[in-house]
Amino acid sequence: MRQTILARRYAKALFSLGKEQGRTEEYSEQLKAIAGLYADEAAGVCDAVTNPLYPVDVREKVMAKIAESVQADTIMANFLKLLIAKKRADIIPDIAEAMQAMVDKDQNISHGTIVSAIELNGDLMTKIQATLEKLTGNRVILETQVDPSIIGGIIAKVGDLVLDGSIKTQLNGLKESIKGRE
Numbered sequence: 001m002r003q004t005i006l007a008r009r010y011a012k013a014l015f016s017l018g019k020e021q022g023r024t025e026e027y028s029e030q031l032k033a034i035a036g037l038y039a040d041e042a043a044g045v046c047d048a049v050t051n052p053l054y055p056v057d058v059r060e061k062v063m064a065k066i067a068e069s070v071q072a073d074t075i076m077a078n079f080l081k082l083l084i085a086k087k088r089a090d091i092i093p094d095i096a097e098a099m100q101a102m103v104d105k106d107q108n109i110s111h112g113t114i115v116s117a118i119e120l121n122g123d124l125m126t127k128i129q130a131t132l133e134k135l136t137g138n139r140v141i142l143e144t145q146v147d148p149s150i151i152g153g154i155i156a157k158v159g160d161l162v163l164d165g166s167i168k169t170q171l172n173g174l175k176e177s178i179k180g181r182e
Contacts, residue, residue: 007094010083014095015102017075028103030070031096034080037066038093049089059084110138112158115145115166120154132158 014031018024037045048054048062063084067077083089104111114120114128125142132140136158150166157163 003091004094004098006088007091008098010079010088010091010095011098011102014076014079015099015106017079019106021075023073023075024099024103024106027076028096028099030072030076031092031099033070034066035093035096046090049084050087052087056084059089063089108138110136110140110158111143112140112156113143113145115147115150115155115157117146117148117150117152117166119146120144128154128156132156132161136161 014027015024018027045062045066049059049066051059060081063080064077067080070076072080080089083092083095103109112132114125120128125144129140129142132142140158150168151171152167153165153170155162155164155166155169
């Protein structure tokens with residue numbers, strides 16, 4: 001079970017400390033790097049810092065080495081040590097995700113996806129990004145996907161904003177309007 005509420009609390013605390021130090025982005029990147037280590041199951045990092053069969057001091061030493069590897073400062077190292085002491089090291093990926101969301105919100109950054117029937121060229125992507133930035137008032141970072149089933153056009157999603165200009169949707173709308181007249 002994902003413990004997002006708890007993760008948000010820890011992320012908020014670290015974000016506040018990072019804001020005071022002017023290091024929110026750095027802390028977010030370090031957490032993301034540690035979360036990446038958790039994803040690599042072959043390395044066994046998650047097990048090494050969360051398994052209760054290992055003594056707490058051993059888990060703290062492992063976490064200290066991890067902190068050293070990501071070049072963490074004293075605040076981040078103490079934060080990671082606290083997670084070990086409170087038996088919350090298992091939610092570091094969730095904390096990293098929540099922290100990144102807070103950093104993005106602080107910097108007025110939105111993430112979005114563009115779905116198109118074919119691969120889009122750079123000029124068109126730049127125009128789409130500029131339009132979405134105007135609509136949202138935020139800097140937009142886009143991810144692209146190709147889905148031939150939409151036939152043509154694009155579907156743009158940024159946060160709650162969904163702009164569907166696909167031919168498939170237009171054909172479905174036409175089909176529904178014809179059915180409604182019968």
